[in-house]
Amino acid sequence: MEFLMAIVVGILFMAAVYLILSRSLLKVILGTGLLSHGAHLLLLTMGGLGGNSPPVLADGVSVSDYADPLPQALILTAIVISFGVTAFILVLAYRSYAESKTDNMNLMKGNDEHD
Amino acid sequence: MNFVLLIFLPIVAALFVPLLYRKLKNVHTGWFVLLVPVVLFIYYIGFIKTTMEGGHAISELKWIPSLGISFVSYIDGLSLLFTLLITGIGALVVLYSIFYLDKNKEKLNLFYVYLLIFMSAMLGVVQSDNVISLYLFWELTSISSFLLIGYWNTRDRSRFGALKSMMITVFGGLMMLGGFVLLGIMGDTFSIRELIANAPSFVGHEFFTLALVLVLLGAFTKSAQFPFHIWLPDAMEAPTPVSAYLHSATMVKAGLYLVARFTPIFAVSEVWIWLVTGIGLLTLFWGSLFAVKQTDLKAILAFSTISQLGLIMSLLGAGALAFHSDDPIFKFATFAAIFHLINHATFKGSLFMIAGIVDHETGTRDIRKLGGLMSIMPVSFTVAFIGTMSMAGLPPFSGFLSKEMFLQSMLAIRHFELFNFATWGIIFPVVAWIASVFTFVYSFYFVFKTFAGKQKSEPLPLKPHEAPIGMLVSPVILATLVVAIFFIPNLIGKWFVKPAVIAIQPSLYSHPSEVAVDVAAWHGMTDPAMWMTVAIVGVGLLLFLTMARWQKLYDIQPEYLSLNGLYDSVMLFSEGGMNKISRFYMTGLIRTYLIYMFAFIAAITAATLFIKEAFIVDMDSFSPVNLYGILTAIVLVIAVGMVLLAKTRLSAIIALGAVGYSVALFFVIFKAPDLALTQLVIETISVALFLLAFKYLPALNNHGETKRNKLVNLIIAAAVGITVTLVALSAHSQKMIPSISQFYKDTVATEAGGGNIVNVILVDYRGFDTLFEIAVLSIAGIAIFAMIRLKLSRKGESTDENK
Numbered sequence: 001m002e003f004l005m006a007i008v009v010g011i012l013f014m015a016a017v018y019l020i021l022s023r024s025l026l027k028v029i030l031g032t033g034l035l036s037h038g039a040h041l042l043l044l045t046m047g048g049l050g051g052n053s054p055p056v057l058a059d060g061v062s063v064s065d066y067a068d069p070l071p072q073a074l075i076l077t078a079i080v081i082s083f084g085v086t087a088f089i090l091v092l093a094y095r096s097y098a099e100s101k102t103d104n105m106n107l108m109k110g111n112d113e114h115d
Numbered sequence: 116m117n118f119v120l121l122i123f124l125p126i127v128a129a130l131f132v133p134l135l136y137r138k139l140k141n142v143h144t145g146w147f148v149l150l151v152p153v154v155l156f157i158y159y160i161g162f163i164k165t166t167m168e169g170g171h172a173i174s175e176l177k178w179i180p181s182l183g184i185s186f187v188s189y190i191d192g193l194s195l196l197f198t199l200l201i202t203g204i205g206a207l208v209v210l211y212s213i214f215y216l217d218k219n220k221e222k223l224n225l226f227y228v229y230l231l232i233f234m235s236a237m238l239g240v241v242q243s244d245n246v247i248s249l250y251l252f253w254e255l256t257s258i259s260s261f262l263l264i265g266y267w268n269t270r271d272r273s274r275f276g277a278l279k280s281m282m283i284t285v286f287g288g289l290m291m292l293g294g295f296v297l298l299g300i301m302g303d304t305f306s307i308r309e310l311i312a313n314a315p316s317f318v319g320h321e322f323f324t325l326a327l328v329l330v331l332l333g334a335f336t337k338s339a340q341f342p343f344h345i346w347l348p349d350a351m352e353a354p355t356p357v358s359a360y361l362h363s364a365t366m367v368k369a370g371l372y373l374v375a376r377f378t379p380i381f382a383v384s385e386v387w388i389w390l391v392t393g394i395g396l397l398t399l400f401w402g403s404l405f406a407v408k409q410t411d412l413k414a415i416l417a418f419s420t421i422s423q424l425g426l427i428m429s430l431l432g433a434g435a436l437a438f439h440s441d442d443p444i445f446k447f448a449t450f451a452a453i454f455h456l457i458n459h460a461t462f463k464g465s466l467f468m469i470a471g472i473v474d475h476e477t478g479t480r481d482i483r484k485l486g487g488l489m490s491i492m493p494v495s496f497t498v499a500f501i502g503t504m505s506m507a508g509l510p511p512f513s514g515f516l517s518k519e520m521f522l523q524s525m526l527a528i529r530h531f532e533l534f535n536f537a538t539w540g541i542i543f544p545v546v547a548w549i550a551s552v553f554t555f556v557y558s559f560y561f562v563f564k565t566f567a568g569k570q571k572s573e574p575l576p577l578k579p580h581e582a583p584i585g586m587l588v589s590p591v592i593l594a595t596l597v598v599a600i601f602f603i604p605n606l607i608g609k610w611f612v613k614p615a616v617i618a619i620q621p622s623l624y625s626h627p628s629e630v631a632v633d634v635a636a637w638h639g640m641t642d643p644a645m646w647m648t649v650a651i652v653g654v655g656l657l658l659f660l661t662m663a664r665w666q667k668l669y670d671i672q673p674e675y676l677s678l679n680g681l682y683d684s685v686m687l688f689s690e691g692g693m694n695k696i697s698r699f700y701m702t703g704l705i706r707t708y709l710i711y712m713f714a715f716i717a718a719i720t721a722a723t724l725f726i727k728e729a730f731i732v733d734m735d736s737f738s739p740v741n742l743y744g745i746l747t748a749i750v751l752v753i754a755v756g757m758v759l760l761a762k763t764r765l766s767a768i769i770a771l772g773a774v775g776y777s778v779a780l781f782f783v784i785f786k787a788p789d790l791a792l793t794q795l796v797i798e799t800i801s802v803a804l805f806l807l808a809f810k811y812l813p814a815l816n817n818h819g820e821t822k823r824n825k826l827v828n829l830i831i832a833a834a835v836g837i838t839v840t841l842v843a844l845s846a847h848s849q850k851m852i853p854s855i856s857q858f859y860k861d862t863v864a865t866e867a868g869g870g871n872i873v874n875v876i877l878v879d880y881r882g883f884d885t886l887f888e889i890a891v892l893s894i895a896g897i898a899i900f901a902m903i904r905l906k907l908s909r910k911g912e913s914t915d916e917n918k
Contacts, residue, residue: 001738002847003732008751011755011836012755012836013835013839014836015836019759021713021827021828023706024816026764026813027815030771034758034774044785045843046843046847049785054788055872056873057870057871066786067785067787068854073873075787075790076789076790077877080793080892083797084895086801088898090804091899095902097813103813106704108705
């Protein structure tokens with residue numbers, strides 16, 4: 001299963017990088033969203049996908065059957081943080097569009113005064 | 116007495132100069148400054164007795180003892196000779212400058228502060244026994260020289276000359292520091308005396324030749340050796356007292372001092388001998404050749420200085436042969452070097468002062484406008500005549516003696532047998548002879564074109580008259596010395612030269628009296644050097660008389676093909692060329708930078724993976740494939756494809772939502788209930804946010820992205836994606852140590868009293884992560900609020916949106 005997941009993660013990264021390199025600001029934000037999904041799945045995959053039951057203590061489940069809880073805790077933290085950042089970028093994009101009237105990344109660059 | 120502190124006396128005196136300048140307007144500040152070199156000169160004369168016995172005096176001031184760095188005043192024959200030159204000529208130059216610089220028109224406070232700093236720095240260079248403090252003073256001479264050359268800082272040429280000399284000498288200084296550090300590593304000490312004592316163990320060390328070349332670079336740049344001589348002619352924009360002091364008598368000899376001081380360490384090396392002798396001779400030749408081309412009095416003297424420094428340098432190189440051969444003639448070469456060093460300091464100092472006087476009294480230094488000053492300025496002419504005849508190497512002036520010794524040493528090199536000298540050695544006397552002819556020509560050119568002949572029809576800017584007596588004192592004293600040295604060479608030898616020679620060749624002698632050199636003006640008819648001198652005079656006179664015909668030959672070489680042209684283009688390139696290069700890759704487009712980053716991440720990671728042969732896939736470590744997993748993966752990949760191909764914003768946002776929900780499904784399949792919950796909620800909110808922003812964001816637009824752009828993006832994206840997959844697979848296949856999670860599973864109930872292991876990790880085992888994740892969310896919230904509410908206009912004026 002990890003083999004398949006590694007490929008899925010690779011596809012997510014590839015799509016994310018492709019979007020981030022594009023000229024439209026909205027696509028760049030979509031790309032960061034895909035990138036964080038890829039990173040979260042990568043974390044989970046690297047922890048091992050072998051667990052038969054969720055990491056919650058229950059009667060009759062042996063310790064070795066629990067899925068690894070540590071990557072899950074890490075991913076949970078990462079999800080919240082990437083959400084905060086995505087929300088921030090989104091509003092930033094809205095504000096920059098309102099100010100500069102463009103979402104073309106090629107036009108968003110310093111002018112010569114700032115060289 | 117702790118005489119190391121005397122090194123700092125000029126700097127301390129410099130602190131009071133501005134005060135004196137301001138308070139005592141009626142007295143020329145130079146009179147107070149004059150006290151400093153005079154006091155120092157008188158004090159240091161007291162050491163002659165010690166060094167004549169072959170002894171030395173030492174005084175130390177700890178600076179950074181833990182690193183072995185200290186200020187040491189180590190006075191042996193060599194240091195003392197230089198110290199006396201610095202203080203003695205320093206006193207004469209200050210005296211001269213009192214009459215040269217007008218106290219009402221010039222900023223004397225600055226001039227004397229710079230000059231005193233320079234004096235301290237120079238004393239430090241020649242007395243330091245510690246290479247680090249030597250380097251410190253060395254750079255201080257570069258800086259104070261920079262300030263002095265640029266003294267008339269409203270002139271473009273002054274600033275150009277100052278910058279040029281700074282660039283070249285600081286480059287050399289830095290190289291030299293590298294050499295010193297390597298020496299420190301090899302000898303495990305920064306003390307020059309200890310380095311000399313350890314020197315035999317350096318031979319064959321891997322750093323030896325590198326250290327040698329680096330130290331020589333420092334010496335060559337400072338002493339204006341080929342091809343680093345180009346800064347010296349441009350440094351002539353400095354006031355003439357500065358040219359006389361720094362750029363003929365003292366600072367440019369710092370490189371010679373360095374070569375002499377390090378001879379006991381490096382002389383065993385063939386590279387040293389070839390470089391020092393060869394470059395010295397080349398500089399001698401080059402400088403004398405181009406001195407004839409110049410039309411400015413000071414430029415002639417600058418090239419002459421370059422040439423004479425080369426002469427001394429080549430003699431120091433020849434003297435290093437004494438470490439390999441018992442032939443007494445090579446020991447003689449070192450004596451000749453030091454002897455000529457003294458001669459040069461005296462006659463060149465006086466010549467610069469005369470050039471300054473001519474400039475001061477006629478208003479021009481252009482030799483084409485001058486002529487016939489002999490009867491108007493008889494004293495200046497006499498001094499100039501003595502100086503130039505000594506420079507040309509004619510009797511009865513001191514230069515004659517050193518030129519004879521020089522020719523003898525160069526002739527002797529032919530007979531040296533090691534290092535291929537038997538084959539190439541004949542070049543040395545030939546080049547030396549030609550250079551001497553040109554030296555003769557430019558010496559005559561300097562004195563006779565200025566003072567002899569008729570006055571030019573065109574009137575001079577000022578009506579020429581003899582200089583005031585105060586201005587003439589210093590050059591007359593120096594000229595007297597030039598003549599005196601001719602008659603008492605052996606006394607000079609005994610007092611100054613022999614103690615210096617044993618400092619340069621400590622392993623060969625134990626007492627100065629063992630330096631068996633007897634200088635005589637007359638060697639008899641059989642001496643080849645005498646006949647060479649006769650030939651020099653003959654050919655030189657012939658060339659001088661026909662000068663008008665062949666001087667035009669110099670115009671053949673275009674300016675841009677010169678070494679100055681090379682320097683200028685290097686400077687232009689480092690400014691304009693580097694600017695072009697950075698503009699080429701710093702496009703200002705985020706995409707370009709992201710391409711650099713992603714491409715390098717992919718390339719470096721993949722390369723490491725394969726170079727280290729780390730790519731291993733261990734199928735046994737993988738868990739069994741799960742049907743639901745495959746289905747979810749297919750859904751996710753389709754959703755990703757839709758995000759990529761979406762034509763409208765809405766479909767892209769929905770597809771992104773689909774990706775998020777598939778990820779949540781994966782969390783369900785892989786037994787992560789908390790993650791699944793969070794992911795579902797967050798994905799919902801995210802999509803809602805996207806939809807909220809939807810109204811305000813522009814429609815999806817390619818902004819004219821070309822096929823080529825897309826292809827590049829695709830290649831880089833594919834590279835990153837594949838690299839991530841490969842790294843993930845090999846990382847998973849090679850687990851080094853078991854997971855720490857076993858501890859959490861075992862102790863979650865007993866230690867933390869909880870059942871949900873993930874939650875307990877979040878708030879108990881690793882609660883700090885959670886605390887700051889909360890902080891991140893709050894900051895994001897505040898920032899979003901601020902961005903929406905706070906609308907500062909571009910010019911920084913706040914515009915209240917509630918208005």
